[in-house]
Amino acid sequence: MKCMYCGCEDSKVIDSRSTDDGRSIRRRRECINCGKRFTTFETIETVSFLVVKRDGTRQIYDRSKVKNGILRACEKRPISMAQIDEVVDNIEKTLYNSLDEEITSQKIGDLVMEQLKELDEVAYIRFAAVYRQFKDSATFFEEMSKIFNTSGKGKKKR
Numbered sequence: 001m002k003c004m005y006c007g008c009e010d011s012k013v014i015d016s017r018s019t020d021d022g023r024s025i026r027r028r029r030e031c032i033n034c035g036k037r038f039t040t041f042e043t044i045e046t047v048s049f050l051v052v053k054r055d056g057t058r059q060i061y062d063r064s065k066v067k068n069g070i071l072r073a074c075e076k077r078p079i080s081m082a083q084i085d086e087v088v089d090n091i092e093k094t095l096y097n098s099l100d101e102e103i104t105s106q107k108i109g110d111l112v113m114e115q116l117k118e119l120d121e122v123a124y125i126r127f128a129a130v131y132r133q134f135k136d137s138a139t140f141f142e143e144m145s146k147i148f149n150t151s152g153k154g155k156k157k158r
Contacts, residue, residue: 001029001040008033049095050102058102066091070112073127077120087115 001011008031015028024043030036050058067088074084091111095103109131116124125143134140 003031004038005036006034052102052104054105073123077123079120090115
């Protein structure tokens, strides 16, 4: 690491700790040449990928778009921001582990629906209504029946 004061490339690490969010490491360094101290941050370099939209256009993946879609689906539901962040993190982990340079928006939408189905059924239906573009009540009820058949919930208790 090059010293910002004298330009020397030799320095020693004096202190090292992770940041509050745990995504980077803060290192306190001392220059071997001039003895001055400075701070550096070390983070994992992520490879960005392109999202292929339904109309064939491509754009760089944007975490905030996924998070905003989930936030809208979870509005007025008993779901914490930490749970939403965890869902987005899980989706991103899956996307980065696929090592694909281009991922379809459909695959991202399917991952969101998979995560929301486990988290909250109402949020899942809200997201599905927009994502699957329900055109009428029949498609809505079809999706609802999938939930009831797979979860075993929704049956009236006697």
